Every structure is written in structure tokens, then in C-alpha cells.
Amino acid sequence: MSAPVSPALQAALTQMRDLAAQAGPVDGARGERFNATVGSGGFSDALQNSLERINQLQQDSATRARAFQAGAPGVELHDVMITGQKASIAFEMGVQVRNRLVTAYKDIMNMQV
Numbered sequence: 001m002s003a004p005v006s007p008a009l010q011a012a013l014t015q016m017r018d019l020a021a022q023a024g025p026v027d028g029a030r031g032e033r034f035n036a037t038v039g040s041g042g043f044s045d046a047l048q049n050s051l052e053r054i055n056q057l058q059q060d061s062a063t064r065a066r067a068f069q070a071g072a073p074g075v076e077l078h079d080v081m082i083t084g085q086k087a088s089i090a091f092e093m094g095v096q097v098r099n100r101l102v103t104a105y106k107d108i109m110n111m112q113v
Contacts, residue, residue, distance in 0.1 A: 008091070009055050012098045016047070019105050050097070054090045061087035
């Protein structure tokens with residue numbers, strides 16, 4: 001069972017899927033999609049894994065914060081703050097990657113063939 005995805009990550013994932021669907025086949029002459037596989041996994045797998053990792057960090061941060069607020073033993077404030085910063089930095093990185101992917105897609109779509 002996979003963990004629920006936060007609304008912001010779900011919106012980013014949906015936007016990327018929509019852009020991929022709009023792009024259609026990359027090789028118009030043969031009508032085949034380009035295979036971006038490197039090694040055992042492809043770019044889409046790496047991107048999906050990154051989004052799931054970001055989501056997991058956010059969930060861990062929220063869980064640890066709730067545990068601290070409830071006064072659970074063994075949950076220290078510095079652990080809560082560090083976990084929150086990790087989640088924040090990971091999310092910001094994800095947003096920047098998304099922004100660069102969208103910019104690259106727009107640049108490619110504006111190229112004259």
C-alpha cells in the first residue's frame with residue numbers, strides 16, 4: 001500500500017503527465033516514443049521515486065511534529081526541526097526540478113523544425 005500523495009505533489013505530477021501526453025510521439029517519422037531508459041530504470045521512474053521520497057519526508061515531518069506536540073517520549077524538538085527542514089528543502093528542490101522541466105518542454109515546443 002503506498003502512502004497518500006500531498007495535493008501539491010499530486011498537482012505537479014498531474015501537470016507533468018499532461019505535458020507528456022501533449023508531447024505525443026517524439027519520433028514523428030516512425031510514430032514511436034523515445035525510450036529514455038538508462039541502466040535498469042528510466043527518467044520517469046527516477047522522477048516518480050523522487051516525488052515519492054519528497055512525499056515521504058513531508059509525512060515523516062508531520063508525524064514527528066504531531067508526536068512532539070502530543071508529548072510523546074523520545075521526540076526531541078531538534079529532531080522535529082531537522083525533519084521539517086529536510087522536508088522543506090526536498091520540496092523546494094522538487095519545485096525547481098518541475099519548473100526547469102516545464103521551461104525545457106516549452107523551449108522544445110517553441111523550436112522550429
